[in-house]
Amino acid sequence: MRVLYIGDIFSTPGLRAAKAFLKRFGEDYDFVIANGENVAGGFGITRKHLHELLEAGVDVVTLGNHTWDAKDAFELLEETPRLIRPLNYPPGAPGLGYTTLEARTGERVTVVQVMGRIFLPALDCPFRALDALLTELPEASTVIVDLHAEATSEKRALGEFLAGRVAAALGTHTHVQTADELIKRGTAYLTDVGMTGVQDSAIGMRFDEVIYRFVTGLPKRYKPAEGPATVCAVALELAGGRAKSVARIQWAEPDGAA
Ligand SMILES: [Fe+2]
Numbered sequence: 565m566r567v568l569y570i571g572d573i574f575s576t577p578g579l580r581a582a583k584a585f586l587k588r589f590g591e592d593y594d595f596v597i598a599n600g601e602n603v604a605g606g607f608g609i610t611r612k613h614l615h616e617l618l619e620a621g622v623d624v625v626t627l628g629n630h631t632w633d634a635k636d637a638f639e640l641l642e643e644t645p646r647l648i649r650p651l652n653y654p655p656g657a658p659g660l661g662y663t664t665l666e667a668r669t670g671e672r673v674t675v676v677q678v679m680g681r682i683f684l685p686a687l688d689c690p691f692r693a694l695d696a697l698l699t700e701l702p703e704a705s706t707v708i709v710d711l712h713a714e715a716t717s718e719k720r721a722l723g724e725f726l727a728g729r730v731a732a733a734l735g736t737h738t739h740v741q742t743a744d745e746l747i748k749r750g751t752a753y754l755t756d757v758g759m760t761g762v763q764d765s766a767i768g769m770r771f772d773e774v775i776y777r778f779v780t781g782l783p784k785r786y787k788p789a790e791g792p793a794t795v796c797a798v799a800l801e802l803a804g805g806r807a808k809s810v811a812r813i814q815w816a817e818p819d820g821a822a
Pocket residue numbers: 601628629630712736737
């Protein structure tokens with residue numbers, strides 16, 4: 565089974581590039597996952613964005629620390645099993661922290677997201693939340709984990725914690741693709757899949773306002789960067805719930821698309 569994981573889709577340019585990529589290469593994959601927590605101008609996801617992603621061929625959309633930024637998420641998370649938020653929110657949070665759906669091959673795939681606790685909201689322990697879930701899932705499950713975390717050390721430790729227990733553990737949130745992909749005990753790992761959006765930016769936002777805030781310490785509203793976008797993604801080949809290969813993708817949208 566071939567799985568595509570599309571890294572954090574940022575605002576309009578990211579969505580445009582992701583859709584173009586899927587139109588061109590979507591058929592090559594049996595199951596597609598995308599992080600969509602930045603698609604609404606950097607902050608959350610709306611109903612319209614979710615529908616566009618699902619229509620483009622995405623099977624599951626994951627969120628993260630921006631889950632609640634767009635108010636549609638409260639409803640959407642209750643309506644569809646194709647949108648998930650971090651598993652380690654305290655009990656009672658709307659929606660699902662994991663979902664199990666069928667791939668084009670007929671195999672079932674479980675997608676889980678956890679959020680790290682370093683420089684992010686203090687949620688429940690992601691290690692313990694994953695442990696509890698994995699003991700609950702059937703032994704032969706194909707599980708892909710989205711590690712939405714800021715600190716490399718935390719993602720690396722979660723990756724090791726999951727090695728030999730899941731098909732893949734892929735980092736999101738930091739928006740710059742890392743080059744440390746590996747397969748350990750059948751588990752594919754990458755510290756960050758990278759951002760799908762305008763790479764010539766402060767992780768998706770225009771530099772001007774970001775630099776102003778750093779230099780002056782004063783508030784200023786961020787504005788999403790515009791221009792040509794790149795899809796950052798990972799292609800996985802899975803068999804029997806474990807990874808056979810992991811390959812990073814960086815695909816620049818064609819000239820004139822922006
Ligand atoms: Fe994030």
